[in-house]
Amino acid sequence: MSTPALKIYNTLSRTKEEFRPIDPAHVRMYVCGPTVYDYAHIGNARPLIVFDVLFRLLRHLYGAEHVTYVRNITDVDDKINARAFERGISIRELTDKTIDIFHEDVRALGCLNPTIEPRATDYIRNDDKQIDMVRLIQRLLDSGHAYVEDRHVLFDVTSMPTYGRLSRRPLDEMIAGARVDVAPYKRGDMDFVLWKPSKDDEPGWQSPWGRGRPGWHIECSAMSAAHLGETFDIHGGGIDLVFPHHENEIAQSCCAFGRDVMANYWMHNGFLQVEGEKMSKSLGNFVTIHELLHTEKFGGRKWPGEVLRLAMLRTHYRQPIDWTVKALEEAETKLTYWMTAMDFSVAPLGSDGRIADQPLRSDEIPSTYLEALSDDLNTPLAMQILDRAFSELRTDRVLSIMLELSGIDLEAFRAWRHDQDQAFFEKHGDIVKRLITARLAARASKNWAESDRIRDELAAMGIALKDNKDGTTTWEVKR
Ligand code: AMP
Ligand code: ZN
Numbered sequence: 001m002s003t004p005a006l007k008i009y010n011t012l013s014r015t016k017e018e019f020r021p022i023d024p025a026h027v028r029m030y031v032c033g034p035t036v037y038d039y040a041h042i043g044n045a046r047p048l049i050v051f052d053v054l055f056r057l058l059r060h061l062y063g064a065e066h067v068t069y070v071r072n073i074t075d076v077d078d079k080i081n082a083r084a085f086e087r088g089i090s091i092r093e094l095t096d097k098t099i100d101i102f103h104e105d106v107r108a109l110g111c112l113n114p115t116i117e118p119r120a121t122d123y124i125r126n127d128d129k130q131i132d133m134v135r136l137i138q139r140l141l142d143s144g145h146a147y148v149e150d151r152h153v154l155f156d157v158t159s160m161p162t163y164g165r166l167s168r169r170p171l172d173e174m175i176a177g178a179r180v181d182v183a184p185y186k187r188g189d190m191d192f193v194l195w196k197p198s199k200d201d202e203p204g205w206q207s208p209w210g211r212g213r214p215g216w217h218i219e220c221s222a223m224s225a226a227h228l229g230e231t232f233d234i235h236g237g238g239i240d241l242v243f244p245h246h247e248n249e250i251a252q253s254c255c256a257f258g259r260d261v262m263a264n265y266w267m268h269n270g271f272l273q274v275e276g277e278k279m280s281k282s283l284g285n286f287v288t289i290h291e292l293l294h295t296e297k298f299g300g301r302k303w304p305g306e307v308l309r310l311a312m313l314r315t316h317y318r319q320p321i322d323w324t325v326k327a328l329e330e331a332e333t334k335l336t337y338w339m340t341a342m343d344f345s346v347a348p349l350g351s352d353g354r355i356a357d358q359p360l361r362s363d364e365i366p367s368t369y370l371e372a373l374s375d376d377l378n379t380p381l382a383m384q385i386l387d388r389a390f391s392e393l394r395t396d397r398v399l400s401i402m403l404e405l406s407g408i409d410l411e412a413f414r415a416w417r418h419d420q421d422q423a424f425f426e427k428h429g430d431i432v433k434r435l436i437t438a439r440l441a442a443r444a445s446k447n448w449a450e451s452d453r454i455r456d457e458l459a460a461m462g463i464a465l466k467d468n469k470d471g472t473t474t475w476e477v478k479r
Pocket of ligand 2: 031032033220245249
């Protein structure tokens with residue numbers, strides 16, 4: 001069986017294109033990561049999951065050792081400074097703590113570690129690398145694409161004729177409609193900051209332009225070049241990053257290195273909204289990954305990472321996604337079914353009648369599954385095919401590799417349910433036992449009203465009872 005061609009919707013061309021890596025022996029992807037001043041919200045989880053599926057697929061298609069995935073951490077930002085000041089802690093303490101929580105969250109969502117996770121502050125000046133932010137800015141100054149004004153360094157957008165190509169906003173239109181921050185140190189309204197001065201109580205680094213700190217966009221140009229080279233294959237992030245962030249990354253990298261292209265394929269995930277509304281703190285529907293996993297804020301209960309992941313994958317990554325309790329419940333029902341079906345799936349037998357332990361051949365995976373994933377990550381279709389594979393009772397090896405490709409860990413889901421049941425019984429075990437015994441006694445004396453009352457009481461506690469034809473009663477914890 002031949003491997004299906006990978007097709008990717010490229011924001012640059014606004015079309016689906018066949019993916020051709022610059023070097024198939026070294027496929028290179030960069031995705032903009034979190035700004036670590038607070039817990040990541042569930043919208044932030046979308047690019048993490050989407051690009052994790054792509055990373056898994058690229059590893060499958062090109063070999064794990066041939067794929068490099070860089071996802072940065074933004075640990076220098078004015079929101080970080082403000083938050084650390086508010087809490088009375090150092091910036092490093094705030095960012096270290098936030099990074100730890102972020103790592104717990106992404107692990108719970110079933111994401112692999114990226115190959116490299118650079119922190120912006122390590123790349124302001126970095127003598128171990130060919131390039132860092134200060135040297136990149138210096139190159140832009142030397143080549144006439146930037147200027148110094150009042151201790152700021154600014155990128156001169158008029159110096160780049162193709163500025164606006166990714167977002168398809170011609171510069172003259174942008175200038176005409178500009179509401180962007182007009183500042184005295186800017187020659188043109190659309191010019192953006194590469195370096196800015198720091199006050200004494202603000203974090204700062206020494207530079208040829210005085211003590212200061214970088215603008216937002218320059219870090220991704222520096223970190224991607226440091227690890228992936230001047231031109232690489234795929235650059236990803238959420239749709240809100242197309243302008244200005246990615247447009248400005250392209251301007252910086254192309255102008256600093258004298259190239260036409262920073263990355264060949266630009267991929268952007270659509271936005272997440274909650275129960276049909278934009279997620280915002282003022283609407284009270286703002287929910288973090290941490291809250292979904294560990295608190296009862298959303299839908300009155302906790303949700304395991306596998307449910308969050310599957311709910312995300314059931315919508316195509318470029319579509320907007322509506323995050324609802326109902327969608328999470330549906331994802332959980334699917335996972336429960338898959339978990340049970342997995343118990344009945346069989347290990348394949350070798351010709352000698354013993355369980356085969358040869359490595360899985362890729363033609364054992366239904367080709368439609370790989371085709372769906374390779375078609376611009378059509379995960380909704382892939383999830384349907386996976387669901388069908390469970391009802392067809394494919395071998396557990398095949399099911400496992402299909403799950404692995406999408407990053408769905410059924411064993412982790414099983415363990416989560418087990419822990420939940422355990423916690424439930426530690427809390428309510430005695431009373432549940434007493435109520436079930438009392439109901440059996442009521443039924444034995446044909447006191448149906450009392451029996452029904454107890455059933456309702458148990459239902460209110462989340463216990464569903466089932467009276468079987470053979471006279472026995474079974475029960476389960478409803479989630
Ligand atoms: P930030 O920390 O705000 O820079 O965002 C980190 C990543 O999450 C970026 O790729 C954003 O585009 C993405 N993102 C932020 N909010 C949402 C949302 N509501 N839906 C989908 N992606 C989002
Ligand atoms: Zn970036």
